[in-house]
Amino acid sequence: MVYFSSNSICSGDDQKNGFLKDGIDTVNYTVLSGRLHFLKFETTKISECMKFISTKRLQEYGDKDDEASASDKNIIKATGGGAFKFADLFKEKLGIILDKVDEMSCLVAGANFLLKAVHQEAFTYLDGQKDYVQIDHKDLYPYLLVNVGSGVSMIKVDGDNEFERVSGTSVGGGTFWGLGKLLTKCQSFDELLELSRQGNNRVIDMLVGDIYGGMDYSKIGLTSTAIASSFGKAVSENKELEDYRAEDVARSLLRMISNNIGQIAYLNALRFGLKRIFFGGFFIRGHAYTMDTLSVAVNFWSKGEAKALFLRHEGFLGALGAFMSYEKKGFTDITHQFMEQNSSVPKSSFCSEDGSESSTRAHVRDNECIECRVQVRN
Numbered sequence: 022m023v024y025f026s027s028n029s030i031c032s033g034d035d036q037k038n039g040f041l042k043d044g045i046d047t048v049n050y051t052v053l054s055g056r057l058h059f060l061k062f063e064t065t066k067i068s069e070c071m072k073f074i075s076t077k078r079l080q081e082y083g084d085k086d087d088e089a090s091a092s093d094k095n096i097i098k099a100t101g102g103g104a105f106k107f108a109d110l111f112k113e114k115l116g117i118i119l120d121k122v123d124e125m126s127c128l129v130a131g132a133n134f135l136l137k138a139v140h141q142e143a144f145t146y147l148d149g150q151k152d153y154v155q156i157d158h159k160d161l162y163p164y165l166l167v168n169v170g171s172g173v174s175m176i177k178v179d180g181d182n183e184f185e186r187v188s189g190t191s192v193g194g195g196t197f198w199g200l201g202k203l204l205t206k207c208q209s210f211d212e213l214l215e216l217s218r219q220g221n222n223r224v225i226d227m228l229v230g231d232i233y234g235g236m237d238y239s240k241i242g243l244t245s246t247a248i249a250s251s252f253g254k255a256v257s258e259n260k261e262l263e264d265y266r267a268e269d270v271a272r273s274l275l276r277m278i279s280n281n282i283g284q285i286a287y288l289n290a291l292r293f294g295l296k297r298i299f300f301g302g303f304f305i306r307g308h309a310y311t312m313d314t315l316s317v318a319v320n321f322w323s324k325g326e327a328k329a330l331f332l333r334h335e336g337f338l339g340a341l342g343a344f345m346s347y348e349k350k351g352f353t354d355i356t357h358q359f360m361e362q363n364s365s366v367p368k369s370s371f372c373s374e375d376g377s378e379s380s381t382r383a384h385v386r387d388n389e390c391i392e393c394r395v396q397v398r399n
């Protein structure tokens with residue numbers, strides 16, 4: 022979920038000082054300064070999400086149905102399967118009409134916005150080293166956007182609202198979480214991730230060295246430590262699931278899924294000659310081992326030609342894109358036109374609800390927010 026809260030109306034001087042985008046008629050717009058908030062709720066906890074909306078009375082600040090005079094026609098933008106699945110529930114419980122926005126265009130709009138407007142959004146991650154990448158706006162396209170949610174969508178992005186979903190795989194975050202739950206009896210995704218951090222995949226994965234008597238197979242570029250077969254050791258060992266440590270199972274699973282996604286992403290990048298692959302979706306969760314595995318896979322298969330990049334707001338692309346679509350649809354009440362953040366104050370660009378600074382973290386915590394300005398049509 023993404024929402025904006027304003028704390029003040031910017032002065033006319035601010036407007037003149039270049040916060041506004043070129044070509045926008047400032048007479049018809051008011052600029053609000055405030056915060057863009059990012060929150061996530063698991064699908065099973067949709068009632069918590071609705072409670073939050075209703076406590077903060079967020080529905081009153083969406084759009085209004087022009088044809089309805091009563092205030093019970095609050096419209097908020099929503100994307101993805103949830104926009105369909107929960108439409109009746111939102112209408113019934115909160116009187117909210119979910120205005121469905123296409124999932125793929127939202128992902129792309131969200132990614133493009135983040136890459137163009139948010140300071141320190143994209144970074145590479147290799148060998149535990151995180152490096153922010155300065156994106157040249159003129160040199161952003163084309164790129165491959167890989168959104169790893171429950172399933173995985175791969176989208177070739179050529180410009181603003183110019184894209185094609187070129188591939189996908191059903192082996193994604195849902196596979197990791199679903200299989201992990203069955204195999205380790207973990208009760209939460211975070212617990213599974215934590216287990217994977219402590220595990221050793223070599224206990225279960227069959228390595229090239231296991232097959233080649235400890236040797237590399239250098240003729241085809243495989244070191245002895247490369248995985249020859251994920252979970253392959255379980256075939257020949259006379260062990261039951263209970264004989265393996267849950268940590269090791271979780272680690273092998275994470276490695277298998279991430280490797281596979283990294284490889285398919287690389288193949289699609291190769292197919293279209295794309296050098297940059299941005300990974301988004303909540304599967305990533307700024308998790309070091311996940312990002313490292315994806316980076317290694319892309320780096321290994323492309324022989325260093327392609328780069329895996331990650332996004333701080335990885336899981337919010339769709340929600341952000343939906344939020345920004347108020348502008349496109351021409352709804353009357355709100356038009357959002359984001360201002361680039363004032364890059365001279367990077368430290369204050371990110372803040373969490375408790376006020377702590379967070380620019381060094383790899384992913385966004387609950388209700389972390391971005392200081393920004395939003396243009397509202399008068």
Ligand SMILES: Nc1ncnc2c1ncn2[C@@H]1O[C@H](COP(=O)(O)OP(=O)(O)OP(=O)(O)O)[C@@H](O)[C@H]1O
Pocket residue numbers: 063101102169170171172173193194195196197198210211302303304305306336
């Ligand atoms: N706290 C969490 N609880 C459950 N899953 C989580 C959590 N944090 C991260 N995940 C991972 O995120 C995945 C869902 O990601 P996301 O919300 O981006 O996609 P989605 O919208 O459910 O899927 P799709 O894009 O396929 O429709 C889960 O399958 C799981 O791997």
Ligand SMILES: CC(C)(CO)[C@@H](O)C(=O)NCCC(=O)O
Pocket residue numbers: 101102124170171172173174188189190191
């Ligand atoms: C079905 C969606 C688009 C829903 O978000 C996603 O889960 C996905 O891209 N799954 C992979 C489907 C496939 O291309 O095989």
